[in-house]
Amino acid sequence: MSAFFATCPKGLEYLLRDELVALGAEDVREALAGVHFAGTLATAYRACLWSRLASRVLLPLAEFDAATDDALYAGVQAIDWSKHLASHATLAVDANSAQSKLTHSQFIAQRVKDAVVDQFRQRDGSRPGVDTDEPDVRINLRLRRDRATLSLDLAGSPLHRRGWRELQGEAPLKENLAAAMLLRARWPEVYAEGGALLDPMCGSGTLLIEGAWMAADVAPGLHREYYGFLGWQQHDIAVWRELLEEARQRAETGLRGLRSCFFGSDADPRMVQTAKRNAQEAGVSGFLTLDKHDATHVSPPPGYTRGLVITNPPYGERLGDRAEMPRLYRALGETLRERFAGWRAAVLAGDAELGHAIPLRAEKKYALYNGALETVLLVFELHARSETPREVKPLSEGAQMLRNRLEKNLRHLRKRLEREGISCWRAYDQDLPEYAAAIDVYGPAEGEPWLHIQEYRAPAEIPAETARHRLREIVRVAGEVLGVPRDRIALKTRERGKGGSKYGQFDQRGEFIEVAEGDLRFLVNLTDYLDTGLFIDHRLVRGKIRELARGRRFLNLFAYTATASVYAADGEAKDTTSVDLSATYLDWASRNLALNGFTGTKHRLMQADAMSFLQRDRERYGLIYVDPPTFSNSKRADDFDVQRDHVKLLLACAERLTAEGVIVFSNNFRRFKLDREALAERFSIEDWSAPSIPFDFTRRADIHGCWILRLHAQESPWGGTVNHVRNQGKR
Numbered sequence: 138m139s140a141f142f143a144t145c146p147k148g149l150e151y152l153l154r155d156e157l158v159a160l161g162a163e164d165v166r167e168a169l170a171g172v173h174f175a176g177t178l179a180t181a182y183r184a185c186l187w188s189r190l191a192s193r194v195l196l197p198l199a200e201f202d203a204a205t206d207d208a209l210y211a212g213v214q215a216i217d218w219s220k221h222l223a224s225h226a227t228l229a230v231d232a233n234s235a236q237s238k239l240t241h242s243q244f245i246a247q248r249v250k251d252a253v254v255d256q257f258r259q260r261d262g263s264r265p266g267v268d269t270d271e272p273d274v275r276i277n278l279r280l281r282r283d284r285a286t287l288s289l290d291l292a293g294s295p296l297h298r299r300g301w302r303e304l305q306g307e308a309p310l311k312e313n314l315a316a317a318m319l320l321r322a323r324w325p326e327v328y329a330e331g332g333a334l335l336d337p338m339c340g341s342g343t344l345l346i347e348g349a350w351m352a353a354d355v356a357p358g359l360h361r362e363y364y365g366f367l368g369w370q371q372h373d374i375a376v377w378r379e380l381l382e383e384a385r386q387r388a389e390t391g392l393r394g395l396r397s398c399f400f401g402s403d404a405d406p407r408m409v410q411t412a413k414r415n416a417q418e419a420g421v422s423g424f425l426t427l428d429k430h431d432a433t434h435v436s437p438p439p440g441y442t443r444g445l446v447i448t449n450p451p452y453g454e455r456l457g458d459r460a461e462m463p464r465l466y467r468a469l470g471e472t473l474r475e476r477f478a479g480w481r482a483a484v485l486a487g488d489a490e491l492g493h494a495i496p497l498r499a500e501k502k503y504a505l506y507n508g509a510l511e512t513v514l515l516v517f518e519l520h521a522r523s524e525t526p527r528e529v530k531p532l533s534e535g536a537q538m539l540r541n542r543l544e545k546n547l548r549h550l551r552k553r554l555e556r557e558g559i560s561c562w563r564a565y566d567q568d569l570p571e572y573a574a575a576i577d578v579y580g581p582a583e584g585e586p587w588l589h590i591q592e593y594r595a596p597a598e599i600p601a602e603t604a605r606h607r608l609r610e611i612v613r614v615a616g617e618v619l620g621v622p623r624d625r626i627a628l629k630t631r632e633r634g635k636g637g638s639k640y641g642q643f644d645q646r647g648e649f650i651e652v653a654e655g656d657l658r659f660l661v662n663l664t665d666y667l668d669t670g671l672f673i674d675h676r677l678v679r680g681k682i683r684e685l686a687r688g689r690r691f692l693n694l695f696a697y698t699a700t701a702s703v704y705a706a707d708g709e710a711k712d713t714t715s716v717d718l719s720a721t722y723l724d725w726a727s728r729n730l731a732l733n734g735f736t737g738t739k740h741r742l743m744q745a746d747a748m749s750f751l752q753r754d755r756e757r758y759g760l761i762y763v764d765p766p767t768f769s770n771s772k773r774a775d776d777f778d779v780q781r782d783h784v785k786l787l788l789a790c791a792e793r794l795t796a797e798g799v800i801v802f803s804n805n806f807r808r809f810k811l812d813r814e815a816l817a818e819r820f821s822i823e824d825w826s827a828p829s830i831p832f833d834f835t836r837r838a839d840i841h842g843c844w845i846l847r848l849h850a851q852e853s854p855w856g857g858t859v860n861h862v863r864n865q866g867k868r
Contacts, residue, residue, distance in 0.1 A: 144171040300362065399421070404429070689760045
C-alpha cells in the first residue's frame, strides 16, 4: 500500500473523494484542492485512467525542511533517483511555493532539476535530459511554510486533457469541470430514466461529449497516449495493460448500447463545426445532434418529455460585453421555464450576480472554480404546471383587511384610470400601517401588467420576522387582487446593503419592459435599480411640460431617463437638451427618445454635471425643467444638497432663460423649504405642488413639490397673473 494525492480544482474535493472510493481507494480524505488516498499501484493507475474529476495523481517520495536552496538541494539528492529515472531518460519539474522563504517557482524547479541531474553525473557521468512537454518522469515539488513535499506526477499532464480535443473556443470549459457539472446535476440518474442531454450554448461540445462518455462508461483517460508513469522505472506494464483492456471492453459495450439522446446548439456556426469534429475524435459523433441557432430558440427534442438542460454561458469576462450578460441569462431562464417543464437544468453562472438574473429558483447552488474564476453552478427543477391547483392557505385577518383595502382602491380608481387612459399608477401606499409598502402597476404597451412593490421601513417595535411575513402577504394579496402572477412582480425589500444602501444589492437582470403613458412609450427596469426609470408621481408635471413646450427650446437638467424630454418633444418643442452625469441614464434616455421617434441633432444628450453645464453653456432656453436629487456625492462633481444648493442652481438657470422663459422646478425631498426670499429678486413664483399630485397619490400629497418660476412681470404660463412672491403665502 502506498499513499497518493489526487489534485483537483477547488470545489470538487467531495465529489473526487466519492469517486476515488468507488475506484477502490482506501483511507480517503479530502484536503484543499485535492484528496489524499491509499492503495496499490493499480489503484493509482485506475485513478489516472478513470477519474473524471482529478487534475493529477501524485506519488509522494519525500518530505523535508527546505528553508534555503541548499536544504532544498540536499533533500532532493537524498532520494535514489535511479529507482525512478533511467540515466538516458528525460525529466521535467513543476514547483510552487507559498508562505516560504524560497518564493521563485522557476528557481526552485531549477534547483530540483540540478540536484537530480548532478546525482547521475556524480555516479556515472550520465546526464538525463529535459523535456517540458512529455518527459519520462515529471517531478512535482510543493513548498509550504518552508516544508517541501516531493512527488512523482503519475499523470504527467493534466488529466482533464482527454485526448479528443483538437479544436476549442475562446474560453473552453475544462473536461473535469464539465464532469463535475454533470454529476452535480445528476446526469447519470437522468440518463438511466430515459432522459436527454441538451446544451443550448454548446461551444466546442465539452459537456455533451463528457455526458456521452459518462453514459457509455467510457474511461476518460482511454484516448490519452501519454501518462507520467509510462517512462518511470517502476512502471508495471502488465497491470497497466490489464486495466486498459478492461476499459476498452467496457467502452465497446457501453457505446453499443448508448442512446442518441445528446443535443447541442450554438449561435456561432464555427463552434457547431468545432463541436462536430471534437465529437468525431471522441467517437460519439453518431449520438450527437448539433445545430446552429440562438439559445432562446431551443426547444425539447421530439420524443423527450424529460432530460437535463446544461450549459456554460459566457460571463462577460472574455466572450462578451458584461452589460449584455444579465439580459442573456434572463432570456435563457424564461426559455427554460416556458418550454422545459418536467426537465432539470444546470447553469454555470459567472458569478452570483449573473445567477440572480435567471428568473428561476435554484434547488441547489455549488461554488466551482473555472480556472482562477469563482463561479456558481445553479441547478433547477423545472416543475410541470400541476393540473390540480395547490391548496391555498386562508388569509390571516390582517391580510384579509389588506385585500379589502386593495379591492376598495381598485374600485375607486378603475373608472378614472380607464377614462384617462392611465396604465402606470399607484394602487396602494401604506394605507394600513401594518402593511408598509407601496404597490405600483406598470402597464406595458402590449401584454399583461407588472407590479413593482417597494417596502417601507417597519416601526422599530415590529420584529423582523413579522415584517417579512407581512411583506409576503402583500405580494400574495397584490398578485391575487390585481391579477398579476408572481413572476411579474418585482419586489424591493428594505435591507441594509453595502455602503449603507438601505435597499441592499439589486438584481442585475438587464431587463427592460416597454410601458405606456398616454400615447407615449417608455422603457422601465423594475429590478436593477431603486427607481424604475419612470417617476409615475410626476405624470401631471410631464403633461404640463408638454403644454408649455410648444415653440420653445427645452433644457432638462438632472434628466435621468429623459421622460420629460420625450414629453417636451411631443409638445413640439423646437429642440431638447437633456443633461445628466450618468452615461447609463443617458443611454436609457436615448432609447426612450428613439422609442417615440425623436432622434437626430434636435435632441441633444449631454453627459455633464448640471451646475458645470450651466456655467459653460451659452444657449438660451424657453423652458427649463429642474428635478434634482435630494443629495448627490458623485466623484465627478461637487456634492449637491437640494435644500442647501437650490437657490444657487435656480439663479444659474435664470442666466440661461429667455425673457419669456419658464422654469419648472420639482424635487422629492419631503422636508424641503423653498427659499422664497433669496429668489424673490429674480422670480415670480407659483407653488404648483398640490395640483401636480395625481389622484392615485393623494395619500402621499407631499411625495414631491413643484414650483413654476418666471422672471418678473411675466404672465403665468398656468393661466392668470402671478403676484409678486412677497404677496404669496407659504406652502
